[in-house]
Amino acid sequence: MAVNDGLTIGALAKRTGLAVSAIRYYEAQGLIDPWRNSGGQRRFERADIRRLSFVMVAQQFGFTLPQIKAELDLLPGGRTPTKADWARISAGFRAALDQRIDTLTRLRDNLDGCIGCGCLSLENCALYNPADQAAKNGPGPRYLMGDRPRTSD
Structure with a gap:
């Protein structure tokens, strides 16, 4: 051909x-x-x-x-x-x-750490997402979605 x-x-x-x-x-x-x-x-x-x-x-x-x-x-x-x-x-x-x-x-x-989902079941959640602060940015695993944990001011 x-x-x-x-x-x-x-x-x-x-x-x-x-x-x-x-x-x-x-x-x-x-x-x-x-x-x-x-x-x-x-x-x-x-x-x-x-x-x-x-x-x-x-x-x-x-x-x-x-x-x-x-x-x-x-x-x-x-x-x-x-x-x-x-x-x-x-x-x-x-x-x-x-x-x-x-x-x-x-x-x-980060899957084995705090992902900002709000479960607060891991020890490091208290450090990275105290009182589920990530929820203020919306639903879902906020830190995997690109949000960053807030640092203490």
């Missing part, structure tokens, strides 16, 4: 590791846009391998299909995206990933 003949859905599935049904689902969601050859069979651009790979990785990091689609919609139609195109859409994902990394790091480092 020549490069400009496009990829069959089977070839795309083999290269990405996705089931054909998943590729059809992503097509229906507007994440990829195949074309039809003269025989009416759908064909995919090689760039669709990267698009689908991006979808798979972004989903693993908790991004929703609408969020992913919004970013993919920023890529040019009618031509293969360039490195600059991918860099542009990755900027928004980078900020979100940095925030998640920060949250996961706090979780890893």
Whole structure:
């Protein structure tokens, strides 16, 4: 098969590791846009391998299909995206990933200590969250959510 003949859905599935049904689902969601050859069979651009790979990785990091689609919609139609195109859409994902990394790091480092949830069951809660001061900032594990324990004035 020549490069400009496009990829069959089977070839795309083999290269990405996705089931054909998943590729059809992503097509229906507007994440990829195949074309039809003269025989009416759908064909995919090689760039669709990267698009689908991006979808798979972004989903693993908790991004929703609408969020992913919004970013993919920023890529040019009618031509293969360039490195600059991918860099542009990755900027928004980078900020979100940095925030998640920060949250996961706090979780890893503080899960065995006071997290500002209000349970006051650990000895160090009396030091970090006396009388559940963290509740003033709202519900949930405040210190894992980014709040910092108040220091005595």
